[in-house]
Amino acid sequence: MTVSGAWERTARGAMLLGSNGQLRPSIFAEMSALAVSTGSINLGQGFPDEDGPEEVLEAARQAITDGINQYPPGRGMPVLREAIATHQRRFYGLEWNPDTEVLVTAGATEALTATLLALTDEGDEVVTFEPFYDSYAAVIGLSKAKHVTVPLRAPDFQPDAADLRKAVTDRTRIILINDPHNPTGTVLSKETLSLIVLLAHQHDAIIVTDEVYEHLTFGVPHIPIATLPGARERTVSISSGGKTFNTTGWKIGWITARADLVDAILAVKQFLTYVNGAPFQPAIAVGLGLPSSYFLQAAGVLQGKRDLLTAGLARAGFTVTHPQGGYFVIADAAPLGFTNAADFCRALPALAGVVAVPVSAFVREQHVEGYASLVRFAYCKKMELLEQASTQLKQLQH
Numbered sequence: 435m436t437v438s439g440a441w442e443r444t445a446r447g448a449m450l451l452g453s454n455g456q457l458r459p460s461i462f463a464e465m466s467a468l469a470v471s472t473g474s475i476n477l478g479q480g481f482p483d484e485d486g487p488e489e490v491l492e493a494a495r496q497a498i499t500d501g502i503n504q505y506p507p508g509r510g511m512p513v514l515r516e517a518i519a520t521h522q523r524r525f526y527g528l529e530w531n532p533d534t535e536v537l538v539t540a541g542a543t544e545a546l547t548a549t550l551l552a553l554t555d556e557g558d559e560v561v562t563f564e565p566f567y568d569s570y571a572a573v574i575g576l577s578k579a580k581h582v583t584v585p586l587r588a589p590d591f592q593p594d595a596a597d598l599r600k601a602v603t604d605r606t607r608i609i610l611i612n613d614p615h616n617p618t619g620t621v622l623s624k625e626t627l628s629l630i631v632l633l634a635h636q637h638d639a640i641i642v643t644d645e646v647y648e649h650l651t652f653g654v655p656h657i658p659i660a661t662l663p664g665a666r667e668r669t670v671s672i673s674s675g676g677k678t679f680n681t682t683g684w685k686i687g688w689i690t691a692r693a694d695l696v697d698a699i700l701a702v703k704q705f706l707t708y709v710n711g712a713p714f715q716p717a718i719a720v721g722l723g724l725p726s727s728y729f730l731q732a733a734g735v736l737q738g739k740r741d742l743l744t745a746g747l748a749r750a751g752f753t754v755t756h757p758q759g760g761y762f763v764i765a766d767a768a769p770l771g772f773t774n775a776a777d778f779c780r781a782l783p784a785l786a787g788v789v790a791v792p793v794s795a796f797v798r799e800q801h802v803e804g805y806a807s808l809v810r811f812a813y814c815k816k817m818e819l820l821e822q823a824s825t826q827l828k829q830l831q832h
């Protein structure tokens with residue numbers, strides 16, 4: 435499809451469209467379509483292939499039956515805002531006022547978009563890690579801020595302190611972190627988090643933290659940056675029910691932040707979606723109130739899946755890194771003779787009946803060196819499927 439008119443020649447069109455002016459689907463949509471058209475196992479887009487807790491699903495059905503089908507309040511339904519505030523206190527000891535310091539959004543995606551549009555001016559700098567989740571660059575571009583990155587390098591993908599110090603300056607408006615990190619599976623150490631808080635203070639920057647995988651870490655604690663001394667007042671924390679409750683299609687996300695920051699973000703959010711997902715909001719409230727055993731079990735099950743796929747990829751001949759959290763593992767295809775992961779991922783359905791995503795999709799073109807042969811595989815899938823994929827990937831050695 436060609437987008438008609440001159441939009442493709444505008445700065446936004448040039449940024450969001452492909453080089454030939456064609457509408458370019460996100461890498462995740464492209465790879466899911468490839469999986470469907472080739473009948474391949476989809477380890478590309480990160481979504482679970484099993485339903486989450488029955489209590490949560492039933493609460494949504496019940497809400498529809500009970501007539502919770504019209505616009506909810508702009509800030510989100512009180513029952514969900516209460517549940518978010520209670521969750522933050524219960525797991526992290528953070529106190530947020532559900533009436534003024536909590537905002538429900540259309541997924542973490544809208545939370546990120548509204549936050550960046552609300553809090554940056556043209557020319558402000560936004561610092562992120564690189565590789566970064568694809569919507570970050572698009573939204574920073576839409577906001578007309580400048581995107582500055584700190585590389586995460588294999589094999590451990592931890593940021594270097596000197597790189598962080600160099601990237602954050604008085605021009606920095608926002609330090610946007612993602613912890614646990616997509617695509618690398620890195621969980622930030624307390625030292626790194628402390629340095630980020632220090633730099634935010636030194637340069638009067640706001641910290642925005644995307645913690646959608648907050649409950650999915652493996653043997654290492656998740657430390658919300660807002661819990662560090664001096665961080666709460668300058669941090670916008672973002673999460674979502676999608677990963678925690680296997681409900682990525684519901685798009686119920688949220689923000690916790692100081693009341694004046696929430697107001698600024700709400701001022702933008704009300705003109706993006708206004709509101710969303712009325713019957714899903716009380717259902718996610720039920721999820722947030724589940725016993726701790728649910729959250730521990732969810733992480734435990736996913737850890738087993740990580741271990742299964744990681745071992746399968748290693749047997750197939752990849753060099754595999756060790757994710758500490760999230761849905762994804764990064765594997766280097768170079769030992770198998772593939773130096774360009776984008777070409778490799780396009781060929782993979784024919785070679786092994788599997789779909790994956792090249793890490794280059796999370797890196798800007800000029801920074802691709804060091805990432806070119808890396809491939810992201812999602813392990814948030816059924817055990818049988820991961821086993822089948824591992825078996826099929828062994829064909830790459832022949």
Ligand code: PMP
Pocket residue numbers: 480540541542543544567612615616644646673674675676682685686687
């Ligand atoms: N941030 C990260 C790091 C993600 O991986 C995703 C994708 N699931 C999102 C944000 C988007 O979350 P949501 O589906 O809640 O909008």
Ligand code: GLN
Pocket residue numbers: 460462463478479480481616
């Ligand atoms: N977060 C998911 C991933 O990283 C995809 C979400 C999307 O398709 N936008 O695979």
